[in-house]
Amino acid sequence: MSKFQISIWKTLLLGLTAGLLSGCSYYHGLRDYGGSPKLRKGAVPCISFPNKFIGPDRLGKHCYHYSLKERSGIVYTAKAGHVDIAHVRKSADWTAYLAAGCLENLLAQRTTWEFAFREPTRYVVTLEYPADWASLDNRNEIAEEVAISLGEHFAYTGTVWHEILTWFGYKSTRAVSEFASAFSWEDNFSNLLGTALAAQALGDKAHCYNEAMTLELDKALQALDVQPMKLAKQIARDARGEWYVVGFPIFMDVIKRNLDIGEDGTVQSVTYEGEGLAIPVPEKHWEHHGFRLTLEILPRGYQSKRIRKLLHADRVYPEQDFKTIMDFIEQDAHKRGYDVIR
Numbered sequence: 001m002s003k004f005q006i007s008i009w010k011t012l013l014l015g016l017t018a019g020l021l022s023g024c025s026y027y028h029g030l031r032d033y034g035g036s037p038k039l040r041k042g043a044v045p046c047i048s049f050p051n052k053f054i055g056p057d058r059l060g061k062h063c064y065h066y067s068l069k070e071r072s073g074i075v076y077t078a079k080a081g082h083v084d085i086a087h088v089r090k091s092a093d094w095t096a097y098l099a100a101g102c103l104e105n106l107l108a109q110r111t112t113w114e115f116a117f118r119e120p121t122r123y124v125v126t127l128e129y130p131a132d133w134a135s136l137d138n139r140n141e142i143a144e145e146v147a148i149s150l151g152e153h154f155a156y157t158g159t160v161w162h163e164i165l166t167w168f169g170y171k172s173t174r175a176v177s178e179f180a181s182a183f184s185w186e187d188n189f190s191n192l193l194g195t196a197l198a199a200q201a202l203g204d205k206a207h208c209y210n211e212a213m214t215l216e217l218d219k220a221l222q223a224l225d226v227q228p229m230k231l232a233k234q235i236a237r238d239a240r241g242e243w244y245v246v247g248f249p250i251f252m253d254v255i256k257r258n259l260d261i262g263e264d265g266t267v268q269s270v271t272y273e274g275e276g277l278a279i280p281v282p283e284k285h286w287e288h289h290g291f292r293l294t295l296e297i298l299p300r301g302y303q304s305k306r307i308r309k310l311l312h313a314d315r316v317y318p319e320q321d322f323k324t325i326m327d328f329i330e331q332d333a334h335k336r337g338y339d340v341i342r
Helices: 003-012 016-021 026-032 085-107 139-167 187-202 209-223 229-239 302-311 318-335
Strands: 074-077 081-084 112-115 121-128 244-246 252-254 256-258 266-271 274-280 292-299 339-341
Touching (some): 074 229, 081 085, 081 187, 081 229, 085 112, 085 139, 085 187, 187 209, 187 266, 187 274, 256 266, 292 302, 302 318, 318 339
Parallel strands (some): 256 339
Antiparallel strands (some): 121 292, 244 252, 266 274
16 A cells, blocks of 8 residues: 555545544444344346435435435445445445444453344354453453454454355345345445545544534545536446446446555555555554454354365354455356456
């Protein structure tokens, strides 16, 4: 990542550390929302049904629950290309949801717990605490910071796993295949951006989570130089045949797949002019405080059968196994004739 990109990203995250370390934050209140985040349907930056583009001035207010005040769609930014707002919102809300759960477990000093998204998968967390954890005077303060960091990490890992499962045939609607859009060029960047914005919103003591997310999303899009909807559509039209194809009547297939999940520490965005801003994957703040984490993915369902066969195991350890899986997907993508970014 260049010095220019680092500078932009630091601007996007300005104030996060201060917010995290200045005491009790508003994300405790997420328990009042009740339940996991709402279902949001993402879009692909293609001119085909039912993909939707939207102007940056029409996004409305972020809402953890269903609300007519919130709108999503595809926008285009000069510094990071297309961004799927639904993916940003979804990964942000899962970050908040998981952070709240992690905080509860940390304060109860639990060493293992489970969580799940909507896919047929369970995640098992095993956490080793610092030796002096019980005697720390600032334990609650550290727990808040660590919980947000874990929430970011778990949420982004979950979005990557969703794309992996989709590549292997998972259908969230159980009817329509989503393979055509698995690892589309804006997916990973949009998801990662959402986790980062949620971390900022959770550290905002002046606003509730929904208000903070509305503000953070607006600031981020402005920093990325968001463009009018007309330009977002025009670039999508120009990309037809180069980044995606559309057949009769509404068949769509992404032929430019972005497999960059952050194995080098950053995720690269793609603009129509070339490489855009690269942003870092969530930092492991828990390690700075002496915690040790093991995350296991327990996949279920026929879609994961090929993955388990590939790994010769029934459990997936993201830190070591995602590379093997992504190597296979890259080879498979090349065989299918796709343009691959990694």
